[in-house]
Amino acid sequence: MTLIRSISAESAKLFGLKTWWILLLVMVAYVGAFAAGMAAIFGGLLGGDQPIEGIAVAELVYSLGSTIAYAFPVLVGAFIVTAEFRHGTLTPTFLATPSRAVVLSGKVVVAAIVGAVFGLGIVLASVVPGAAVLGATGAETGLDDPDVWLIMARTVLAMAIWAVLGLGLGSVFRNQVVVIVIVLAFTQFLEPTLRVALGFTDLNASVGQFLPGAAGDALVGGSSFNAMMGGGGDQLDWWQGGLVLGGMAAVLVLIGALTTWRRDVD
Template sequence: MNLVRSEFLKIRTTNAWWLFGLGAFVMLALTFLVNAVGAHFSLNEPTPEGMTPQDTATFEATRDVVYQAANLYTSGQFFGLLFVLLLGIVVITSEFQHQTVTTTFLTTPHRTAVILAKLVAAALAGAGFWLVTTALNVPATIIFLNTQDLSSQLGEWAVIRSILLNLLAYVLWGILGVGFGVLIRSQIGATVTAVALYLLGTAAGAIFFTLFATWLDADWIQDLQYGLPSIASGLMVSGTNLPGQPVFWVGAVILVAWAAITGTIGTLITRTRDVS
């Protein structure tokens, strides 16, 4: 616990946490606005004519108030997870950036304990981001649903499940950040690479698997995109299972696996790598 407290002290005494928090807040506001506008039209507009049966089924599923409520309550997840990832990266790479890692390991020669403390600190920081974003999303969503003459939907288990799984996503992405930072020691290199992979890699991966599935006429190939941690995170907080989409728990299993793998690899590498 002393190690965990020291990691929080390092986070609090740098500008990274509030800069990432400010960025997450701005993106949360923009995302909620977009989701609210989309929810308004989805809940009130009729199903367009001329759609294929599959597209019609998907559109009807998105019109479900539970689906829209879950989406609104978890607004800002995509960019929020990115900032948590970056914070997790900074937790480990700042040691190498400012050459304090040698002092850290001399003070606490048990490297596994140090890395575990960093993983715990990053996970708790992710939980803090979730707490703040959820505290903003809940009243905003309730107000929006009231303007649509709808209840808060907080009595629906699917909605509560989405909010709780969103907490799990934020926690796991903090762990992912630490693991990623161990692989790339350079703080600038790690953050730039992480942003590029998160934003461009997510879009490129979704497009690649969709085009490949269409080319080979194999729907299962398109489902491979949910193996990407960013897409799996969105799947796990969906309030309603859309047609042709894996069930929500698949996304949770995939994200837990990614966090376990990166956390384990990061710990093993740090135990054996020279830091001089």
């Protein structure tokens, strides 16, 4: 029952803030615009020059959000921890629930839940405008294909894991500004650059598939990054990608639990 109370308390704290739904709305608008644009480009406006066609177009459009927007659930997951340190609310949290392991477990569960909510937001923002534009251009929407629905389901799962990874990151680096800089620098510049650079040789490409973003793409099952790079590059199976990404999240949470979570609260 203590864990249930902790989950309830953590949920109330998170969903009582404006930050999570502001990020959610920005993410939905961002993904929706990109999905509609990609659907228009690959769905018909390029005529016979498309590098991909058929059901692969729908898979690319619907998986786009998981590639370009995973930073949002990572940030929300990090804020679950960093906001406590920033506003000094961790002391009353520990007074209400003395077991730090229970508090951390509650935060992990809430992070996974809010990550899944962001995953649903990504799916809706990708599928609704994407399918509408694909249908209007005469391309296949793929909505009758079970593989496409599996991509949607795995997108939700991937975002849940990304949020837990963000929680772990926030547990290791308690400063909110530092975490924001790390997340944006890594997701928007460092990893995309590494994935392009490592894709030039087979050996490097086999290493690049274990980067977190590449593992997330593999879990979802439709890498828009690889497609936009000409379809090249190795990719793990979806379950392997899930294990790699989940393993990274678990390691970060464990490091936070063994370091930051054991220190005295200021």
